[in-house]
Amino acid sequence: MSILAGVLGFPVRHSKSPLLHNYWIEKYSVNAYYVPLEVSRLDFPEVINTLPKMGFRGANVTIPHKESALEYCHGVSDRSALIGATNTLKFSSDGAIFADNTDGYGFAQNIKHCVPSWKASAGPALVIGAGGASRAIIHALLEEGAMEVMLVNRTKDRAEFLRKEFGAKVVVYDWIELDSILSEALTIINATSRGMRGYPDLELKVENLRRDAIVNDLVYTPIHTKFLRDAAKRGCRAVDGLGMLMHQAAAAFEIWFGILPEVDGELRRNLLRK
Numbered sequence: 001m002s003i004l005a006g007v008l009g010f011p012v013r014h015s016k017s018p019l020l021h022n023y024w025i026e027k028y029s030v031n032a033y034y035v036p037l038e039v040s041r042l043d044f045p046e047v048i049n050t051l052p053k054m055g056f057r058g059a060n061v062t063i064p065h066k067e068s069a070l071e072y073c074h075g076v077s078d079r080s081a082l083i084g085a086t087n088t089l090k091f092s093s094d095g096a097i098f099a100d101n102t103d104g105y106g107f108a109q110n111i112k113h114c115v116p117s118w119k120a121s122a123g124p125a126l127v128i129g130a131g132g133a134s135r136a137i138i139h140a141l142l143e144e145g146a147m148e149v150m151l152v153n154r155t156k157d158r159a160e161f162l163r164k165e166f167g168a169k170v171v172v173y174d175w176i177e178l179d180s181i182l183s184e185a186l187t188i189i190n191a192t193s194r195g196m197r198g199y200p201d202l203e204l205k206v207e208n209l210r211r212d213a214i215v216n217d218l219v220y221t222p223i224h225t226k227f228l229r230d231a232a233k234r235g236c237r238a239v240d241g242l243g244m245l246m247h248q249a250a251a252a253f254e255i256w257f258g259i260l261p262e263v264d265g266e267l268r269r270n271l272l273r274k
């Protein structure tokens with residue numbers, strides 16, 4: 001019988017995860033199907049407890065279930081607990097549910113893939129945004145050896161909350177200070193919704209960026225955000241958000257199927273065509 005996996009979200013129609021995983025399922029001849037599962041908040045507890053009994057080996061979790069899913073799990077990885085959210089669930093045959101989070105891994109792998117010489121310890125990182133994605137990025141930066149993570153969020157309280165959770169290496173600044181601290185950072189990450197289709201662009205004084213800075217936008221719709229275009233014009237190395245999406249998915253694929261799939265150019269082209 002084929003193994004099943006899927007993505008739980010609401011809405012889930014826009015998700016690129018089925019394309020990603022089914023590409024690898026075919027490429028590595030895994031006897032499996034990966035399906036989108038549109039599940040409301042109300043139905044989530046019943047669905048998550050039923051999937052293991054239906055032949056599902058695991059599932060990705062996306063908005064709005066990333067935090068609440070942890071309540072229904074029997075085990076939680078250290079990184080998932082620290083991040084306070086899960087994006088990958090693994091089901092065992094006895095029905096037990098284990099939560100992990102591969103977003104931070106996906107972020108770090110993507111930067112290393114695009115800029116092999118990148119070292120988080122080389123200089124301060126600046127994270128813009130303090131939502132769920134930001135938590136995964138901060139965790140990954142600290143794991144990778146960052147000595148200082150400058151954090152800025154429109155709502156400062158949320159950034160202060162993260163500083164308390166992640167400790168003194170995280171330093172919080174006001175939103176209005178953003179342009180003036182750009183010159184201090186070697187790695188700059190947009191972890192806000194700014195730049196996404198339907199949201200205002202992230203407009204920064206890019207002339208303040210170091211020319212040797214690496215600038216990463218987590219937004220991938222559109223792929224070339226104004227922030228990335230401006231940074232590239234300045235001479236910075238611009239890394240888009242699609243790579244993180246592919247690398248976090250690769251880690252989930254390995255958790256379920258035991259194969260770490262290659263993040264290749266054909267997959268990227270397929271995703272851009274969708």
Ligand code: NAP
Nearest residue numbers: 129130131132133134154155191192193218219241244245
């Ligand atoms: P989230 O938890 O909803 O957080 C949203 C963040 O954006 C908050 O920091 C919020 O600030 C900020 N924000 C929203 N509108 C803003 C505005 N007009 N001006 C300034 N700040 C604004 O979302 P998330 O899950 O962290 O996702 C954040 C971004 O990362 C999204 O664009 C998402 O698509 C992307 N993402 C990409 C990947 C990938 O694989 N590439 C993975 C996960 C997420 P406040 O706290 O002030 O509201």
